[in-house]
Amino acid sequence: MSEPKVTIADVAREAGVSKGLVSFALNDRPGVSAESRIRILEIAERLGWTPSLRARSLSTRRSFALGLVIARDPEVLGSDPFFPSFIAGVETVLAPQGLALVLSVVPDEKTEMRTYRSLVSDGRVDGVFLSDLRHNDPRIPLLQELGLPAVTLGRPDTQSPFPCISVDDTPGVAETVRYLISLGHRRIAHVAGSPALLHGSRRRAAFDNALSEAGLPAGQSIETDFSVAAGADAARRLLTQASPPTAIVFANDPMAIAGLGVAHELGLRVPDDVSITGFDDIDFTRYVFPALTTVRTAPSDWGRAAGRTLLDLMALGTAPDVDLPAGRLVIRGSAGTPLRP
Amino acid sequence: MSEPKVTIADVAREAGVSKGLVSFALNDRPGVSAESRIRILEIAERLGWTPSLRARSLSTRRSFALGLVIARDPEVLGSDPFFPSFIAGVETVLAPQGLALVLSVVPDEKTEMRTYRSLVSDGRVDGVFLSDLRHNDPRIPLLQELGLPAVTLGRPDTQSPFPCISVDDTPGVAETVRYLISLGHRRIAHVAGSPALLHGSRRRAAFDNALSEAGLPAGQSIETDFSVAAGADAARRLLTQASPPTAIVFANDPMAIAGLGVAHELGLRVPDDVSITGFDDIDFTRYVFPALTTVRTAPSDWGRAAGRTLLDLMALGTAPDVDLPAGRLVIRGSAGTPLRP
DNA sequence: TGCGTCTTCTGAACCGGTTTAGGCAAACCT
DNA sequence: AGGTTTGCCTAAACCGGTTCAGAAGACGCA
Structure with a gap:
């Protein structure tokens, strides 16, 4: 004892x-x-x-821990299983090295920046993961200034000294749109994620592109904050219009599931009256009705890749970017041939 | 710089x-x-x-961090928004004190025990949160032996030296069952959570009790691991029987949502053919169709209470148990009068 | 005036590792 | 044989705080 x-x-x-x-x-x-x-x-x-880790920390000026700061509304965070899987993936590479993960969940951007500063000034972590990349992300210059090694989850749209783990969402979105078109859809709408988030705006751009490449007119897009509630609102707006779309491409699964609920509530049959697709292939998608056609991504692969890359960066001073394989469309029942095109 | x-x-x-x-x-x-x-x-x-936190840590033998070890299949973890909210709640009390949260997500119980040992021998944390309490939970004697302050999330079924944060699930389940009975249901089934988990078996006991108190015969119960997939399986088994229940009480919301999907898939109308209720009131429940009747719980309150209690325990050497207010039934559309009782 | 007490402050030890300058042999030259 | 290199090892400084024994001065009191 x-x-x-x-x-x-x-x-x-x-x-x-x-x-x-x-x-x-x-x-x-x-x-x-x-x-x-x-x-x-x-x-x-x-x-x-x-x-003694503590003695070691003092003399080596390292903390043997990595940080993850999540700035999201807990509600959005809760319906999105990205982080649990991501973290599980990260742990598989940290644990064998005796490294710990320090997690912060903060309510807003200001607190977020403060949190990074204090993680550094306290010497709490030796490196951090930068998730939910934003346009012109202020965290990148901040971390550069603080001299903290970092790995970005997604490719920044600005000059960045940090390696990134990224996956191209374009093929998945394009595949989805092409699939819908092949089913006979012509009025396809998009419920986009937050335009402030890079993956939100990139998925949207991919959607626009896919339509124009197919020679179709631009589709309707509605911006959201990725939350279930916003997804439901968007779906309701789209489906109660005079001439509603016959298919809706949602930027993530939780919103798509909410869309499914709204369609049912409005007495529409899915996919006969409206086809619905999601993005991410979260666990739920298989078990809603009809099962959701979506694009499969692998958050725990992100975790593993991010963990390894950050370790390399800290050990070697540099690490190559990692391009994860693009998500593939998973065809289930929520998208089909439109009854009235 | x-x-x-x-x-x-x-x-x-x-x-x-x-x-x-x-x-x-x-x-x-x-x-x-x-x-x-x-x-x-x-x-x-x-x-x-x-x-310097590091120097301070060495001389005071404290680490200014608290630990949370989650031993769950990442898949189950992902569909359950408990932890994100819980963690957000915890942070609201840790952050102002300059304390950090060290998170571990581990795949199995053996790794879990090892993780606690190494958190202690590394002096990584000053205290831990014990979640997902199990029967005769081996972590309690372990932590006692290791001399690490802890707070249990739920009331242990064994002698425990640690304060606990708990909420009585009985009223919520009882209220649900009484409500279903009042609607005219007589064949009510339960899709229970893991019997190894205390809240799993307690919700089940509450279900059994509520039925017998109403003078009804024991209902069918199916044990699961709380996962969406298991919930779907259970629902399918229940609903494809010769004389299926007219109502199913699920031990958590993700399973209930899967149950909703299965019912639809089988061509059953909800709530006309079968009523479905959940537990926890996760964000999704409002946006599926029909919206889920469920019991509201408040994970971030757990987080705040647990954080405060653990701080008190460490500062004062002792802290009182906290009883959170019981969850109340939230009535939505997924439960109603049975068409054919 | 002398003595005890209180307050404020100092110096040094301590926490438990890492790291550097250097000592001492043995082995290697030519 | 003498000088240099090499391999193994030690002593002490260092990381940056906390803590404790005790010094110095101010004050009260007889």
Whole structure:
């Protein structure tokens, strides 16, 4: 229970060597004979010594922890399973290295910036993950100024010194639109995510492009904040118009599921009266009715890639960008041939 | 950018006093004259000094961080918005104190126990939140042995030295069952959560009780792991029987939403053919069709209460249990009068 | 005036590692 | 043989705070 915690001095004394040598042996650095190294490690093992993280932190000026600051309305956060999966993915690479993840959930951008500053001035973390990239993201110059290694989740639209993990959403959106067109849809609308968020505006641009490439006129788009409530509102507006779209492409699954609910509520059949597609392929999509046609993404792959990249960056001082394979369309029941085109 | 980080020694030199006195002034402890204190703090301010968390950690043997270890399948984790809200609640009390939250998401119980051990042996955290309480929870004796302060989320079924934050699920479940009975339902089934989890088995017991108190025969119950997939399976089994229930009480909302999907898929109308209720009132419930009748709980209140209690426990050595107000039934469209009772 | 007490403050030890300058042999030159 | 290199190791400084024993001065009191 309360054994007086064995320290490096105990190990050194027991082995009849200096503290320094124990330290060298532990971090296997040159200048220790093979026998000594083995003997020291054996004694450390026997004494049950684990080097004090705190002491190590102080002398090495590292904290052995990585940070993730999430600035989202808890409500939006709750309906989006991205982060749990992402974090689970990150952990698979952090845990074996003995690194911890420090998580902050903050309500607004101002608090967010303050949080980064205090993470740094407290020396709480050795690096951070930058998620939900925004246009002209102020966090990038901030972190650069603070000298904190970072990895961005998504490709920034500004000059950035940090490696990024990104995936091109264009093919997924394009595939969705082409699929809908092949089913006979001509009036296709888009419920976009937040235009302030890069993946929000990029998915929207991909949607516009796909339509024009198919030679169709621009479709209706409604901007939202990615929340379920906003998705429902948008769906209601679209579907109660004089001549409503026959298909709606939602920028994420939670909004699409809300759209499904709205369609049902309005007495519309899905997909006969309106086709609905989502984005992300969250767990729910398989179990709503009709099951949601959507684009599969892999948040835990993001996590793993981001974790590895950040580790590389910190160890090597540089790390290459990672391009994750684009999401593919998963065809289920929520999109079909329009009854009245 | 890379100012050579001002330390306590700089402040002491500038103020013409000893390091010790600066430390005393900072932690406002007796033995410092009012003038000195003011002058020192002013100089600290001017120099932009923030005491090094790392040095502080080493000498005080505290880490100024709290831990949360989540042992859940990422898939289940993703569809349940409890943790994001809970964490947001926790942060509101940690952040002002300068405390950080260290999060671990682990795949299984063995890793979980190992994680607690290493959090302690690394001195990574000063206390932890124990969520998803299980029967005869092995984490309680473990943490007791490790001497780590903890707060349990839910009332343990064994002797526990830790304060707990709990809410009685019984009234919510009972209210739901009574409501269904009042609508005319007699064959009511329950899709229970994991029996290994305390809230899973307690909600089930509440269900059984409510039926027997109403003088009805025991209803069907199916155990699940709280996952969306399991909820869908259970619903399918229940609804494809010879004489299916007219109402199903699900132990959480994600499963209930899956149940809604299954009912639709089977061509059943909700609530005419089958009524469905959930538990937790997650964001989605308002936007599925029909909107889900469920029991409202407040995860961020749990977070705040748990945070405060853990702080009290660490500061005072003891803290009282907290009983959160029981969840109330929120009536929406998914439950109604059975057409064929 | 002398003595005890209180307040304010200092110096040094301490937390538990890492790191650097340097000592001492043994091995390697030529 | 003498000088240099090399390998292994030690002692001490250092990271930046906290804490404790005790010094110095102010004050009260007999």
